[in-house]
Amino acid sequence: MNVVDITPRSTMSSVSQYDMNETTRVIAVSSGKGGVGKTTVSINMALAMAEKGKRVMLMDADLGLANVDVMLGLRPKLNLSHVLRGECDLDEIIVTGPRGIKIIPASSGVKQMADLSAAEQAGIIQAFSTLTKQADVLIVDTAAGINSNTVKFCTAAQEVLLVVCNEPASITDAYATIKVLNQDHGINRFRILANMTQSTLEGARIFQKLVDVTEQFLNVSLDLVGTIPYDLNSRKVAQQRKAIFDALPGSSASRAYKRLADRTDKWSVPSKANGNLQFFVEQLIQAEPRKRQVQL
Numbered sequence: 001m002n003v004v005d006i007t008p009r010s011t012m013s014s015v016s017q018y019d020m021n022e023t024t025r026v027i028a029v030s031s032g033k034g035g036v037g038k039t040t041v042s043i044n045m046a047l048a049m050a051e052k053g054k055r056v057m058l059m060d061a062d063l064g065l066a067n068v069d070v071m072l073g074l075r076p077k078l079n080l081s082h083v084l085r086g087e088c089d090l091d092e093i094i095v096t097g098p099r100g101i102k103i104i105p106a107s108s109g110v111k112q113m114a115d116l117s118a119a120e121q122a123g124i125i126q127a128f129s130t131l132t133k134q135a136d137v138l139i140v141d142t143a144a145g146i147n148s149n150t151v152k153f154c155t156a157a158q159e160v161l162l163v164v165c166n167e168p169a170s171i172t173d174a175y176a177t178i179k180v181l182n183q184d185h186g187i188n189r190f191r192i193l194a195n196m197t198q199s200t201l202e203g204a205r206i207f208q209k210l211v212d213v214t215e216q217f218l219n220v221s222l223d224l225v226g227t228i229p230y231d232l233n234s235r236k237v238a239q240q241r242k243a244i245f246d247a248l249p250g251s252s253a254s255r256a257y258k259r260l261a262d263r264t265d266k267w268s269v270p271s272k273a274n275g276n277l278q279f280f281v282e283q284l285i286q287a288e289p290r291k292r293q294v295q296l
């Protein structure tokens, strides 16, 4: 298998300790309710991290229509399902996006991962493990809600970033997601990103609502990692198949993404044991979420 060259196009402006450690931070981006901006956030966060010199991979793990590739105007011919069927190697499906970010079109292969034979599983784990040395961060854009695939990705990742916006359903569904991920899957730390806000204060209020309800019923720690303002340009550039961070770097949304990327630098460094993509894929294949009714 050829090794994928994912050297960033942007200049290495900062090389943190965690770059040197050859570990890969895996961040699952999720939400309770759909349409709150997961894919937009995943793409722009990836670009902001790439600008900081990080080698970024973005896995599109959502079967939905507005995929990462569609949003960036890319047309990958192959995806993870071709790899899983043995029709090509992992490096052949990876496409290069703006700022050299590497995109893994995985959506239509995600379900098949659970059905692989032991030998096939070993093959895919091995394939991913070769990517660890070449990626500082893997951002996984998941589907909304508590479906089994999303739960798997959140369980396998080191960080769960939940996107919420100021709608009652978004906050209630975020709570429901936190509850299931905590009570059924033992996740107790969640990064919260308020999106489409009118002010920083609104972001803080959304966060406080989540804290209030989780504090009453759950033993989890929530961390407000940022507030992305509502920006009409975000939609306009999306229609042109561009990301706002690239198209309008000086916009308030782009500056907020930059702050988000800065903030992620302060997160604890993944350990060697869980900081490789082999570990992530092993977890992904093994984690079988228990089904459970969610009651609010």
Ligand SMILES: Nc1ncnc2c1ncn2[C@@H]1O[C@H](COP(=O)(O)OP(=O)(O)OP(=O)(O)O)[C@@H](O)[C@H]1O
Residues within 6 Å of the ligand: 031, 033, 034, 035, 036, 037, 038, 039, 040, 041, 062, 064, 066, 143, 144, 195, 196, 197, 228, 229, 230, 231, 232, 234, 235, 238, 253
């Ligand atoms: N900060 C923002 N300001 C204005 N519009 C935004 C912002 N963030 C996202 N959007 C717009 O909101 C819409 C939904 O965004 P997106 O597709 O990223 O959400 P999603 O959570 O990935 O949706 P789905 O659950 O369907 O996958 C898009 O039209 C996008 O351009």
Ligand SMILES: [Mg+2]
Residues within 6 Å of the ligand: 038, 039, 040, 062, 064, 066, 067
């Ligand atoms: Mg999406």
